[in-house]
Every structure is written in C-alpha cells, then in structure tokens.
Amino acid sequence: MAAGVRKLPIGGLSPDVTNALIVAVLIAKQNYKTFLSKKDSEERGVWNFTLRDSNIDTINVTVWGSSFYIQNMYQVFSTGDVVEIINPRISFKQPDTTNISFNPEVSSPFQLHLQEHSSNMLIYAEDDVEFYKELIHVPTKAPEDFLRLSDVISYGQAMRGEYANLLVAIKNVEEIRNVKSKRDSKDLTCRHIIVMDETHLEFHMTLWNEEIIFKSNFWQPRNTIIFFADVKLEWDNFRGTMTATMNSRTVVTENPKTDEALNLRNYAKTAPILPTAILDHFTNNLIDAKSITDVMTTAQVLDKAYSRSNMTQFTALLYATITQLDLDGSEVVITYQCSNCSQPLDDTRSCLNSDCVSTGKKDLNNPKISFNLKINLTDHRGTLYNCRLVSPIADEVLGCNVQRYMKMTIDEKTKLKWNLLLTRCEVRILVLSTSPERPQPLISLVTCKPAKIKDVATKLPFY
Known part of the structure; x- marks a missing residue:
C-alpha cells in the first residue's frame, strides 16, 4: 500500500475523504474520447469505467488527462482487472440527465475522478485478488430482474x-x-x-x-x-x-x-437452432391445439406470413384438402436424429452438432427415427406448399408409426396415402413468418383430422 493513503471500500467513501485507496474489479469500460482543450488548444482525453468491490457496491470513475495518457490507460486496463485507485477526488453524482443517460447505474451516490498528475491507478496483485475477480460474474441488477x-x-x-x-x-x-x-x-x-x-x-x-x-x-x-x-x-x-x-x-x-x-x-x-427444428420444437412442446381457433384461408395465412409484422409466428385453423402427400414415391419421408442431442444426422448417420459428445461419430446406439413429411394444403383461395408433418403428429394423422411404415409394401404405402389425399380436413397449423434471413414462411401441422361438412359450410371464410 502506498504511504500516507487509507484503504476504503466503495461503501465507505464520502466527499470529504482524501488520500483514499480503493481496491476493486473493473466491470465496465467505455470507449475513450479526445477533444481540443479550449484553454490551450491541446488534445485532451477522457475515459469512463465502472468498479465493484462487493456483491452490492459499484461506482463510476472518470479519468482526465492528455490524449496520450488517456489512450495509454485505456489500452493497459481491461474489464476483469483488479486495480488500486490512489488519491481520487470524490464527488456527489450530478443529478442531471447526462449522468443518468451516459453512465451505468451504480449503487454509490458518489463519483470518482482521476487526474493525470495527482491520481494513480495500478494493477492489484495481493493475496485476496481472487475474491475481487469472482465479482465479475455478479450482475449489476438482481438476478431475476430481466425481460424475457x-x-x-x-x-x-x-x-x-x-x-x-x-x-x-x-x-x-x-x-x-x-x-x-x-x-x-x-x-x-x-x-x-x-x-x-x-x-x-x-x-x-x-x-x-x-x-x-x-x-x-x-x-x-x-x-x-x-x-x-x-x-x-x-x-x-x-x-x-x-x-x-x-x-x-x-x-x-x-x-x-x-x-x-x-x-x-x-x-x-x-435447444433447436435450425428454423425447422425451432418449428418442430414449438409444435410438439409449446402449442396447445385447443387454443388454435382463428379460422383462416390459405390466402390469409400467406398474407400474414409475408406481412413482416412484429409477429414472428402465429397459428391458424384451416379447412383444406391435402393435395400432395408422397408416401410411396422417391421423396425422403423419414429422418434420423442423434440419440444424445436429437439433432438430425447426416447421410452417413453421423452427428454434426459440435456441442454433442457424438459429434463426427456414427450414432451406434439407437438413433431416433421419425416421419418428416412435406404436404400441400389447398382450399378455394390457393395452396400452402411444403407444409411439415412430423412425428409424433404424423403418426397420429397416418394411423401408424415409423417402424410399421418401414415394413410396408409399396401397395400398402399407396393405400395409406389415398386414405388422406383429396380429403377435406380440419387442420391446425403453426407458421414461422418470413424474415430477412428466411424469405419463405415455414408451416407445420399441429393437428389434422377429417372436417365436418357443417363446420366447413359455416366457418370457412370467403377470403
């Protein structure tokens, strides 16, 4: 400790204290600024940062000096550094909008000021340095004080x-x-x-x-x-x-x-990362089918999906006919997922998820096998192409699971297809709207069952 100074915690500071020494961890560091001094036209600089020395106590610091001095200070010290502040000037925070708008919110009612020729700042390296370093992982707001x-x-x-x-x-x-x-x-x-x-x-x-x-x-x-x-x-x-x-x-x-x-x-x-995985996650885990009651036509669905409104996803109830369902053709209708992380496997049945313990390896356990179908839904206003129908909802709609389907003959698969094709259905869907990263909407079926004639006649919108 420097001679003639008194070590104080942030919570023990006051404006009448002189020759103070504060040990704290640097938790926030702003970009420095330079300007021409009105007094002598020399280039000066200012730099602001924030310190913490306990779970509760934080304070803002402003450093003034020559442009060279400020740039050097800025480059030497980084967030996470534990520092000694020697002989700062301590003042009350100014109750103005500038202080509120341009500085982090802190617990201390005071502000520290460091001057190039009268204050000092050094790296702290005593035995208790680890105590201060741990404080870098403590949020400056209550742990639960955040918006979803x-x-x-x-x-x-x-x-x-x-x-x-x-x-x-x-x-x-x-x-x-x-x-x-x-x-x-x-x-x-x-x-x-x-x-x-x-x-x-x-x-x-x-x-x-x-x-x-x-x-x-x-x-x-x-x-x-x-x-x-x-x-x-x-x-x-x-x-x-x-x-x-x-x-x-x-x-x-x-x-x-x-x-x-x-x-x-x-x-x-x-968590699902790919848009299709996100869609499947919401469809299978977060959507209550009974809550989907907003009846739309295919044209209304597309208008809403392309509108670029604040609604990134929405649901709809359709009365539509299944006009494309390739159960007996060349289209791939089954997908394999990693047994550890549930991410899709590649053509060699290897996991590509870099965070998975099986990454780059063939899934030699029991990969998850599920339906991954693309269907078209058509009504009097148009067609929704390539709507996703995936397990377990696909199992319910088809009336069979993947294992049984894989054992079927071509004729049996064709018969299964025609049980649904050209059938007017009551379909509940989840839609991911378009975005700059996603030029086409993604649509997934939540439920699908034969529609009642009375419901079609009374509920189907004209537009």
Missing part, C-alpha cells in the same frame, strides 16, 4: 427507446463491421450478434463498445450466457421486429453465476 425476449417481441414498438435487462445465450456472433458515425463521420466498429432464451430463439443485438466487441471473439454459441444490464430497445424497420443495442449505460456480465443463468445454459445446449 418473447415479452420484448410482444410489446413491440411500445418499448422503442426504452432500456431493459436481458439474460440471453449466444446463438451466433457475426463479423466485425466498420461504419461511419452519422454525427461526425468518424470511423466506428460494430458487431451484430444473435441471442436466444427459453422463450424466443432468435433476437438481434448490436455491440458498439470496443472492449466488448473484442471479448465477443471468445463467446461460444449455446455455451456463453450474458446478462446485459440496460440495453436500449429499438425497432428494426428492415427486419420488422424489435432489436437491442448496447451503449455507455450498458454493463455486460459474462457467464453470471446465478441459477437463472445455469438453467438457460442447460437449455441452450440442446
């Missing part, structure tokens, strides 16, 4: 411009992009990521913080969990849905040590 992604999507533009906390799993990290600032044409870097949780499997976010962009190089899809405190929610006109962006208010906690994060990681490891 489905709620963000559901609220839609009503939440545009609002701030929210999100607990998400990384699904995909895209390439870094270089862009020009709209305000002053400065060069900026950004990165788009796709995240998910148990309620919504594809949500887009934008990272602007250089430190976080660098750290995102090491984020692993399905495995890395992030608690985003105070991200800004935005409406994306191109995608027709809500997105989020991080700014100087945002604090990113990687792999938080909370029950909620553990549950999400366990879910993400086996």
Whole structure:
C-alpha cells in the first residue's frame, strides 16, 4: 500500500475523504474520447469505467488527462482487472440527465475522478485478488430482474427507446463491421450478434463498445450466457421486429453465476437452432391445439406470413384438402436424429452438432427415427406448399408409426396415402413468418383430422 493513503471500500467513501485507496474489479469500460482543450488548444482525453468491490457496491470513475495518457490507460486496463485507485477526488453524482443517460447505474451516490498528475491507478496483485475477480460474474441488477425476449417481441414498438435487462445465450456472433458515425463521420466498429432464451430463439443485438466487441471473439454459441444490464430497445424497420443495442449505460456480465443463468445454459445446449427444428420444437412442446381457433384461408395465412409484422409466428385453423402427400414415391419421408442431442444426422448417420459428445461419430446406439413429411394444403383461395408433418403428429394423422411404415409394401404405402389425399380436413397449423434471413414462411401441422361438412359450410371464410 502506498504511504500516507487509507484503504476504503466503495461503501465507505464520502466527499470529504482524501488520500483514499480503493481496491476493486473493473466491470465496465467505455470507449475513450479526445477533444481540443479550449484553454490551450491541446488534445485532451477522457475515459469512463465502472468498479465493484462487493456483491452490492459499484461506482463510476472518470479519468482526465492528455490524449496520450488517456489512450495509454485505456489500452493497459481491461474489464476483469483488479486495480488500486490512489488519491481520487470524490464527488456527489450530478443529478442531471447526462449522468443518468451516459453512465451505468451504480449503487454509490458518489463519483470518482482521476487526474493525470495527482491520481494513480495500478494493477492489484495481493493475496485476496481472487475474491475481487469472482465479482465479475455478479450482475449489476438482481438476478431475476430481466425481460424475457418473447415479452420484448410482444410489446413491440411500445418499448422503442426504452432500456431493459436481458439474460440471453449466444446463438451466433457475426463479423466485425466498420461504419461511419452519422454525427461526425468518424470511423466506428460494430458487431451484430444473435441471442436466444427459453422463450424466443432468435433476437438481434448490436455491440458498439470496443472492449466488448473484442471479448465477443471468445463467446461460444449455446455455451456463453450474458446478462446485459440496460440495453436500449429499438425497432428494426428492415427486419420488422424489435432489436437491442448496447451503449455507455450498458454493463455486460459474462457467464453470471446465478441459477437463472445455469438453467438457460442447460437449455441452450440442446435447444433447436435450425428454423425447422425451432418449428418442430414449438409444435410438439409449446402449442396447445385447443387454443388454435382463428379460422383462416390459405390466402390469409400467406398474407400474414409475408406481412413482416412484429409477429414472428402465429397459428391458424384451416379447412383444406391435402393435395400432395408422397408416401410411396422417391421423396425422403423419414429422418434420423442423434440419440444424445436429437439433432438430425447426416447421410452417413453421423452427428454434426459440435456441442454433442457424438459429434463426427456414427450414432451406434439407437438413433431416433421419425416421419418428416412435406404436404400441400389447398382450399378455394390457393395452396400452402411444403407444409411439415412430423412425428409424433404424423403418426397420429397416418394411423401408424415409423417402424410399421418401414415394413410396408409399396401397395400398402399407396393405400395409406389415398386414405388422406383429396380429403377435406380440419387442420391446425403453426407458421414461422418470413424474415430477412428466411424469405419463405415455414408451416407445420399441429393437428389434422377429417372436417365436418357443417363446420366447413359455416366457418370457412370467403377470403
């Protein structure tokens, strides 16, 4: 410890304290800024970051100095570093919109100020350093204080411009992009990521913080969990849905040590990723067929699916005829899934899921075998092509399981097909709407049974 200074916790600070020494872990680091001094026209710099020294106590810090000094400080210290702050000036936080809008929310009513020639900041390396390092995995908000992604999507533009906390799993990290600032044409870097949780499997976010962009190089899809405190929610006109962006208010906690994060990681490891897998997951696990009562024609389904509204998925009840069902032809109607992770196997019956213990190996146990049919549904307004009919719903509709089907002769398969073909049915469907990444809607059957003539006559819409 430096001579003449007094070590104090963040919770013990006050503006009348001088020669203080604070030991804490750096949990958030903003991009530095440079400007020309009005006093002497020299280039100056400012840098803001956030510290924590307990599960509760956090404080914001501002560093002032020459441009060279600030750039050097910025490059030397990173989030996760445990540091000593020596002789800072301590002041009350300013109760203005600038402090609220551009700095992370912290527990301390005070702010620390470091000056190039009167304060110091060093890496801390004493025996208790591991205690501070563990704090990097503690969110700055209560572990349960976050919005589900489905709620963000559901609220839609009503939440545009609002701030929210999100607990998400990384699904995909895209390439870094270089862009020009709209305000002053400065060069900026950004990165788009796709995240998910148990309620919504594809949500887009934008990272602007250089430190976080660098750290995102090491984020692993399905495995890395992030608690985003105070991200800004935005409406994306191109995608027709809500997105989020991080700014100087945002604090990113990687792999938080909370029950909620553990549950999400366990879910993400086996969650469906491909659009067809997502559709099958919702169809077989989350949809109550009895709740599907909105009667539509095929034309209404397509209009809604292509509308690019905020609704990424919807259900409908159709009265339609099955006009295509290839049970006795050359089309592949059976799929094999890994017995460990349930992901589809390739042509050699090997698992391609990099997170599965069987990846790259043939599934020598008992791969899951199921129906994977494509059917067409037609009514007086048009046709829905390539609708998915998969197990276990396919087993119910066909009246037989995969094992029995595989033992059938061609004639028996043809007879099974004509039991359903050209039959007017009451069909409940789940639809994944189009998006920039998915130019065609995906449609899956939830139930299918012969329709009653009375229902067709009284309920089938004209349009």
